[in-house]
Amino acid sequence: TLELPNKESNQTPANVRHRKHRRGGRSSQGHGSGRCSGRESLDKALASFLNWQQSAEERAEAPSPSVYLSKRGNSIRQHQGTLQEGFVQYAANKYHVTDNPEGIINLGTSENKLCYDLLHARLTRPDMLYVEPSLLQYSDWTGRTFLREEVAKFLTHYCGSPKTLNADNVVVMNGCGSLFSCVAAVICDPKDAILIPTPFYGVITDDVDLYSDVKLFHVHLDCEVTIKDYRAFHLTVEKLEEGLTKAKQEVAVILMNPHNPLAEIYTPEEMIAFLEFAKRNDLHAIVDELYMLTVFDESVTFHSVLSLDSLPDPLRTHVMWGLSKDFAMSGIRAGTLYTENRELVEALAQLGCFHGIPGTVQHQVAQLLQDRAWIDNEFLPENRRRLKAAHSFLTGELRSMGIPFLDRPAALFVWADLREYLQESSFQEELNLWRCFLRHNVLLSCGQAFSCSTPGWFRIVFADQHLHLGGLSQHLYLLFILCKLYLFSV
Amino acid sequence: TLELPNKESNQTPANVRHRKHRRGGRSSQGHGSGRCSGRESLDKALASFLNWQQSAEERAEAPSPSVYLSKRGNSIRQHQGTLQEGFVQYAANKYHVTDNPEGIINLGTSENKLCYDLLHARLTRPDMLYVEPSLLQYSDWTGRTFLREEVAKFLTHYCGSPKTLNADNVVVMNGCGSLFSCVAAVICDPKDAILIPTPFYGVITDDVDLYSDVKLFHVHLDCEVTIKDYRAFHLTVEKLEEGLTKAKQEVAVILMNPHNPLAEIYTPEEMIAFLEFAKRNDLHAIVDELYMLTVFDESVTFHSVLSLDSLPDPLRTHVMWGLSKDFAMSGIRAGTLYTENRELVEALAQLGCFHGIPGTVQHQVAQLLQDRAWIDNEFLPENRRRLKAAHSFLTGELRSMGIPFLDRPAALFVWADLREYLQESSFQEELNLWRCFLRHNVLLSCGQAFSCSTPGWFRIVFADQHLHLGGLSQHLYLLFILCKLYLFSV
Numbered sequence: 009t010l011e012l013p014n015k016e017s018n019q020t021p022a023n024v025r026h027r028k029h030r031r032g033g034r035s036s037q038g039h040g041s042g043r044c045s046g047r048e049s050l051d052k053a054l055a056s057f058l059n060w061q062q063s064a065e066e067r068a069e070a071p072s073p074s075v076y077l078s079k080r081g082n083s084i085r086q087h088q089g090t091l092q093e094g095f096v097q098y099a100a101n102k103y104h105v106t107d108n109p110e111g112i113i114n115l116g117t118s119e120n121k122l123c124y125d126l127l128h129a130r131l132t133r134p135d136m137l138y139v140e141p142s143l144l145q146y147s148d149w150t151g152r153t154f155l156r157e158e159v160a161k162f163l164t165h166y167c168g169s170p171k172t173l174n175a176d177n178v179v180v181m182n183g184c185g186s187l188f189s190c191v192a193a194v195i196c197d198p199k200d201a202i203l204i205p206t207p208f209y210g211v212i213t214d215d216v217d218l219y220s221d222v223k224l225f226h227v228h229l230d231c232e233v234t235i236k237d238y239r240a241f242h243l244t245v246e247k248l249e250e251g252l253t254k255a256k257q258e259v260a261v262i263l264m265n266p267h268n269p270l271a272e273i274y275t276p277e278e279m280i281a282f283l284e285f286a287k288r289n290d291l292h293a294i295v296d297e298l299y300m301l302t303v304f305d306e307s308v309t310f311h312s313v314l315s316l317d318s319l320p321d322p323l324r325t326h327v328m329w330g331l332s333k334d335f336a337m338s339g340i341r342a343g344t345l346y347t348e349n350r351e352l353v354e355a356l357a358q359l360g361c362f363h364g365i366p367g368t369v370q371h372q373v374a375q376l377l378q379d380r381a382w383i384d385n386e387f388l389p390e391n392r393r394r395l396k397a398a399h400s401f402l403t404g405e406l407r408s409m410g411i412p413f414l415d416r417p418a419a420l421f422v423w424a425d426l427r428e429y430l431q432e433s434s435f436q437e438e439l440n441l442w443r444c445f446l447r448h449n450v451l452l453s454c455g456q457a458f459s460c461s462t463p464g465w466f467r468i469v470f471a472d473q474h475l476h477l478g479g480l481s482q483h484l485y486l487l488f489i490l491c492k493l494y495l496f497s498v
Numbered sequence: 499t500l501e502l503p504n505k506e507s508n509q510t511p512a513n514v515r516h517r518k519h520r521r522g523g524r525s526s527q528g529h530g531s532g533r534c535s536g537r538e539s540l541d542k543a544l545a546s547f548l549n550w551q552q553s554a555e556e557r558a559e560a561p562s563p564s565v566y567l568s569k570r571g572n573s574i575r576q577h578q579g580t581l582q583e584g585f586v587q588y589a590a591n592k593y594h595v596t597d598n599p600e601g602i603i604n605l606g607t608s609e610n611k612l613c614y615d616l617l618h619a620r621l622t623r624p625d626m627l628y629v630e631p632s633l634l635q636y637s638d639w640t641g642r643t644f645l646r647e648e649v650a651k652f653l654t655h656y657c658g659s660p661k662t663l664n665a666d667n668v669v670v671m672n673g674c675g676s677l678f679s680c681v682a683a684v685i686c687d688p689k690d691a692i693l694i695p696t697p698f699y700g701v702i703t704d705d706v707d708l709y710s711d712v713k714l715f716h717v718h719l720d721c722e723v724t725i726k727d728y729r730a731f732h733l734t735v736e737k738l739e740e741g742l743t744k745a746k747q748e749v750a751v752i753l754m755n756p757h758n759p760l761a762e763i764y765t766p767e768e769m770i771a772f773l774e775f776a777k778r779n780d781l782h783a784i785v786d787e788l789y790m791l792t793v794f795d796e797s798v799t800f801h802s803v804l805s806l807d808s809l810p811d812p813l814r815t816h817v818m819w820g821l822s823k824d825f826a827m828s829g830i831r832a833g834t835l836y837t838e839n840r841e842l843v844e845a846l847a848q849l850g851c852f853h854g855i856p857g858t859v860q861h862q863v864a865q866l867l868q869d870r871a872w873i874d875n876e877f878l879p880e881n882r883r884r885l886k887a888a889h890s891f892l893t894g895e896l897r898s899m900g901i902p903f904l905d906r907p908a909a910l911f912v913w914a915d916l917r918e919y920l921q922e923s924s925f926q927e928e929l930n931l932w933r934c935f936l937r938h939n940v941l942l943s944c945g946q947a948f949s950c951s952t953p954g955w956f957r958i959v960f961a962d963q964h965l966h967l968g969g970l971s972q973h974l975y976l977l978f979i980l981c982k983l984y985l986f987s988v
Binding site: 071074076077078079080081082084085087088095099117119121124127128131132136137138139140141142143144145146147148182183185186189193194195196197198200211214215218219220259292323324336337338339340341342349351352354355358359361362363364365366367368369 | 561564566567568569570571572574575577578585589607609611614617618621622626627628629630631632633634635636637638672673675676679683684685686687688690701704705708709710749782813814826827828829830831832839841842844845848849851852853854855856857858859
């Protein structure tokens with residue numbers, strides 16, 4: 009359910025927005041500066057905000073076409089969304105508590121930065137420094153046998169599969185982005201489309217398009233709660249069916265559980281219904297379970313589709329998982345696909361040469377996945393404890409600021425409703441607010457990067473050690489003030 | 499020059515082939531079995547050979563189309579050349595001196611297996627087991643700054659660059675296959691073509707086609723020595739110009755130095771001429787220098803194009819190098835591109851997310867490249883010494899068997915002329931001979947896998963420890979006998 013922090017904000021944001029009109033050009037001096045209440049940090053923020061407004065029109069333009077690149081090459085080069093734009097700025101100016109305290113705090117990229125100490129201790133054990141001849145040589149492009157066997161055992165156990173999963177059904181590549189690209193290439197022809205409910209993790213758009221020229225067809229979920237539909241962004245079979253009737257040439261549907269960015273956990277009954285929908289319509293179902301172990305409320309159980317006694321359409325169901333989120337190592341580049349469709353595996357093997365993982369890292373990943381003592385007794389419990397604490401901290405702050413959000417016990421982020429702080433309900437306004445945050449060294453992800461149908465929603469990542477240590481409180485408060493400043497700069 | 503082991507073989511192979519006629523169906527019992535001279539191993543080989551002939555028609559068919567894959571996906575899945583077919587069989591049945599002495603010896607895949615002891619000692623030093631937070635996180639998709647800086651320093655030194663090379667011009671990806679794929683995607687549009695002299699390392703065909711739908715246009719080099727052209731497979735600007743007039747929509751040319759499979763080393767004057775040709779015709783020049791440190795004759799000096807005072811067309815010249823060959827670690831997946839064209843770098847950065855290398859491995863590679871003491875005093879001299887010994891051994895065996903070959907002081911293989919052992923000059927016959935070798939547990943690469951215009955040439959890799967230890971002598975002799983058996987089974 010959509011969390012509404014207090015009764016006042018129960019009025020719909022549309023009402024709030026009615027009172028505003030669009031900020032015009034540079035006539036922006038008359039904002040509510042009296043609200044700053046004398047704090048030095050707020051003065052700084054205000055000065056910075058004014059400075060930002062003056063340069064608001066001086067935005068970076070898309071680069072002009074290069075004579076050295078093909079039409080496709082220019083299109084690839086010029087492609088840049090806000091997720092990437094934000095990350096590039098962050099990478100060049102990272103916040104560090106002592107070395108760069110004025111740097112950018114990244115609450116936009118979904119990474120778990122809470123458990124580095126645990127990972128460091130495990131990844132520097134002697135078993136990780138292992139070399140043998142075959143690890144330095146060419147091998148199977150779907151992943152080495154010893155790794156695929158460990159992945160199969162791991163998924164059998166942690167997905168609660170009723171049968172032992174088969175290593176021959178496992179494909180390992182350097183990240184799930186690579187798997188999305190490959191799967192799109194072999195189940196779709198160019199210009200084909202894949203159905204996906206919105207909002208969704210926006211990078212998938214590029215994953216299936218850049219190389220494979222496959223498009224996503226959006227099924228928009230509504231943020232408004234109605235009598236008919238009591239859950240915000242509620243995914244139902246009816247909405248999928250409706251989307252499909254509008255679409256052409258769809259060959260697959262992407263389902264995420266736990267969901268990114270909603271952090272929604274779907275029940276086995278819901279997932280079965282979605283998979284039955286896919287089967288009825290001869291659609292491949294690509295099931296992204298990247299956050300399956302990132303559920304930090306003990307009272308909630310995640311159910312993998314691999315735990316089902318039988319899949320509705322096993323040869324068209326392909327389950328993705330990886331180490332980036334659940335083991336907090338996006339920099340290690342390891343994603344896995346489980347599918348009973350051997351023809352798909354054979355096709356993926358052909359593209360695997362572009363997505364290979366070093367043999368030595370395949371050994372390390374296999375060592376990690378088989379170390380159940382470390383996973384069950386050290387990493388998972390402590391990781392969950394820290395995630396829960398960080399989630400509580402962020403959601404507490406949001407509540408105190410009166411910002412509505414979806415309260416879910418999974419993933420590394422919350423989906424927050426900042427519609428109240430837009431001067432009008434438009435994606436340009438959302439982008440302006442996103443840039444305002446970034447200008448003030450806070451990187452978030454805005455809803456349009458996730459193809460959200462309503463402007464004003466933001467994904468805020470809480471799994472950052474700075475936040476864990478409590479150092480982010482002031483930043484969040486500033487963020488809130490900035491929202492207010494932005495809102496009243498009419 | 500083409501090495502002709504004795505005067506008798508100085509007669510052109512065409513003359514030899516005149517005496518033969520095509521082997522018909524199963525009427526193949528009348529071969530020269532009297533030549534076996536009673537050795538047990540030869541008896542075994544003969545029995546095996548007869549057995550092989552009987553099953554010669556039972557070849558694996560291409561798989562039938564899958565209803566679960568797209569047209570493109572089926573095409574990708576069904577794509578399989580002899581390089582791949584051979585490697586799959588080898589991977590399932592690898593020779594091992596004690597564990598699997600009847601397994602396949604791989605003289606087909608270009609890997610350096612001579613220096614594992616040196617690599618193991620270096621790769622298990624404590625500096626290789628290093629983890630820090632940023633290595634586990636997302637980063638720059640062209641390679642981390644510390645790695646690109648080390649690559650730039652390394653190339654500056656080992657390519658003998660007159661100026662310090664710039665880390666911003668370096669792109670690092672998981673292998674040169676990935677770099678070929680990406681570069682093709684951004685400088686070509688679908689169906690565009692790239693000019694390439696043949697024979698050439700055949701995997702490049704897939705590298706530029708599978709994802710990027712770019713074709714290669716072949717410029718055939720002739721194996722015959724004439725008065726006009728005294729070098730076998732001689733690459734000249736005239737041949738490139740002639741090729742270009744026949745081609746359409748060419749946007750680039752691929753140049754390899756040292757060459758694969760010819761092991762030819764081109765002089766700076768030749769390379770400048772090729773680069774001037776590219777410039778005159780507005781072609782990108784992709785210069786593959788993967789074997790630049792694999793030159794084992796001290797009297798021969800390799801010159802990288804990066805050693806030139808100035809490149810004819812620096813914004814269209816892109817130089818590839820990697821660790822697979824020169825550092826004998828194809829399983830580590832690290833390829834580098836050096837280009838002054840920042841627009842190209844920007845485009846590649848967009849595709850880099852599909853070709854990322856683990857952060858920890860980027861650290862290891864950087865450590866290795868900066869360890870000049872190890873490279874200069876330990877690895878390179880000993881590697882060259884072993885390569886030279888292995889090359890001498892193989893070429894000695896070939897000479898004693900009267901098999902002509904190109905005698906070159908570089909790379910990991912020799913390009914050998916087995917035309918004499920084909921029953922007729924056809925690629926089907928070449929394939930039959932290749933399958934005959936494989937059936938007898940010796941994997942080679944045949945010329946058609948490298949688009950050689952004349953049937954009967956084979957690439958034989960000598961950089962194998964079994965060969966280094968002298969254990970391959972018997973296999974090579976058997977191979978020779980098999981050739982003879984095959985030839986006389988008319």
